[in-house]
Amino acid sequence: MKILITGGSGLIGSNLVPLLRPHGIAVYTRNVAMAEQILGHKIHYLSSLEHLSNLNDYQVVINLAGEPIVGKRWSAQQKGEIERSRWSVTEKIVALIKASSVPPELLISGSAVGYYGPQDDTILDEQSTQVKDDFGHQLCERWEFLAQQAASEKTRVCILRTGIVVTKRGGALVKMLTPFRLGLGGPIASGQQYMSWIHLEDMLRGILHLIDNPNCRGIFNFTAPNPVTNQEFSQALATALHRPCLFRVPEFALRLAMGESADLLVYGQRVVPKRLLASGYNFVYSDIDAAFNCLRH
Numbered sequence: 001m002k003i004l005i006t007g008g009s010g011l012i013g014s015n016l017v018p019l020l021r022p023h024g025i026a027v028y029t030r031n032v033a034m035a036e037q038i039l040g041h042k043i044h045y046l047s048s049l050e051h052l053s054n055l056n057d058y059q060v061v062i063n064l065a066g067e068p069i070v071g072k073r074w075s076a077q078q079k080g081e082i083e084r085s086r087w088s089v090t091e092k093i094v095a096l097i098k099a100s101s102v103p104p105e106l107l108i109s110g111s112a113v114g115y116y117g118p119q120d121d122t123i124l125d126e127q128s129t130q131v132k133d134d135f136g137h138q139l140c141e142r143w144e145f146l147a148q149q150a151a152s153e154k155t156r157v158c159i160l161r162t163g164i165v166v167t168k169r170g171g172a173l174v175k176m177l178t179p180f181r182l183g184l185g186g187p188i189a190s191g192q193q194y195m196s197w198i199h200l201e202d203m204l205r206g207i208l209h210l211i212d213n214p215n216c217r218g219i220f221n222f223t224a225p226n227p228v229t230n231q232e233f234s235q236a237l238a239t240a241l242h243r244p245c246l247f248r249v250p251e252f253a254l255r256l257a258m259g260e261s262a263d264l265l266v267y268g269q270r271v272v273p274k275r276l277l278a279s280g281y282n283f284v285y286s287d288i289d290a291a292f293n294c295l296r297h
Contacts, residue, residue: 002057004028004046006089007064007110009035011170012162016062016204017043026058028065028089049092054100060211061097063109063147065089070172073259074135083139086110090146097150104155108210109147111161113196113223115140118267121194125274126161126219134263144219156217158210163223163271166291167200173237179247180237186247188254191231193268196223199285199294209281221273225286230268233288240292 001023007013008027017025017039026044029035035045046052055061067085072078090109097103116124117132124130131137144159151157165171179185198206203222210216228236238245254262273281285291 001059002026003060003062004055004058004104005062005064006093007066008043009038010064010066011165011167011200012203012207013062013064014038015167015169015200016207019204019208049089049096052096055093055096055104056100056102058104060106061093061104061108062207063090063093063107066110069112069114069136069139070261070264072261074261079135083142086139086143087146090143094146094150097155102154103150103152105214106156106158106211107147107150108158108160108207109143111140111144111147111159112136113161113163113221113269113271114264115144115161116269116271118263119194119269121192121270124221124269124271126221127274135260136264151217156214158216159219160207160222161219161271162203163196163198163221163227165200165203166197166285166288166294168294169200171200176237177241180234180241180243183243184247185234185238185243186245186249187231187234188249189230189251189266191229191234191248193230193266194227194270195230195233196221196227196269196271197233197288197291198223199291201284205284206276206281209276209279213279216279218275220276220279221271222276223271223273224283224288224291225272225277226288227270227272228288230265236288236292240289 003023004026006028028046032045032047067082114136117134117137235245251266
C-alpha cells in the first residue's frame with residue numbers, strides 16, 4: 001500500500017508518518033528542507049503536485065495541509081491564506097483522484113470542530129444540523145465540500161472534524177504549559193465554553209482505524225467522548241502539573257491581543273464522536289484527567 005500525505009510535517013502528520021513508514025510514503029510539503037529535518041531523509045518528498053497527472057500509484061491519500069489557524073491575527077490577508085492553504089491543495093488532490101484510472105481507495109481529509117461554529121452546551125454529533133455561520137464554519141464547510149467531490153464507488157472519503165489535540169509534543173497544549181507551570185494558568189473568559197479535545201494517540205489510532213475499516217466513510221468527529229468546559233480543562237491541567245488554577249484570562253485582554261481569532265478561545269463546541277464509536281473504535285483516553293497523565297512523565 002502506497003500512501004500520499006499532505007501536511008506531513010505538522011503535529012499530526014509528523015507523528016503519523018512513523019506509524020505508516022512500513023508502507024510506501026510520499027509527503028507533499030512546500031518546504032522540503034524543513035520536512036527532512038522533522039521526518040528524516042528516507043521518505044519521498046514532493047515539493048509540488050503540478051507535475052502529477054493522476055494518483056494511480058497511491059491507495060490512500062491523507063490530506064492534512066493547512067496554514068495554522070491560530071498564532072496570527074485574522075486580517076483579511078491572513079484569512080485568505082488560511083483558506084487558500086486548505087482549499088487549493090484539496091482541490092488539486094480531488095482533481096488528481098478524478099483523473100486517475102485506478103484512483104486511491106481512500107481519501108482522509110482534515111476539518112475541525114469549528115465547522116459547528118460557536119455553540120453553548122448543546123451536544124453535537126455528526127448528524128447535528130445546528131451550526132453558527134462564522135469564519136470557522138465557512139472555512140470548514142468549503143474544505144469538506146471540496147474533499148467530498150472525490151467520493152465514488154472506487155474512492156471512499158473520510159472527513160476528520162478534529163478537536164484540540166492533547167500532547168506534550170506540540171500544538172495548542174504546549175503553548176499553555178508555561179503559564180500553568182509558573183502557577184499563572186487559569187480559565188479563559190467565563191470558563192463555561194466547552195472544549196472538544198482528543199489525545200494525540202487516539203488521533204493517530206483513529207486514522208489507522210479508518211484506513212483499516214473499508215465500511216468507514218463520511219464525517220467523523222475526532223474528539224474524545226467526554227468534552228469538558230474550559231474551567232474543567234484548566235483545573236485538570238493545573239492538577240496534573242501540581243499547580244494552582246487561580247488566574248482568569250479576561251475576554252477583553254484576549255480581544256486586544258488576538259482580535260477576531262480570540263473567538264477560538266472564548267467560544268466553544270460540545271462535540272461527541274458518535275460515528276467513530278459506532279464504527280468500533282475504542283478510545284485509549286476518554287477523560288481529560290487520564291489524557292493529562294502524559295504530562296507527568
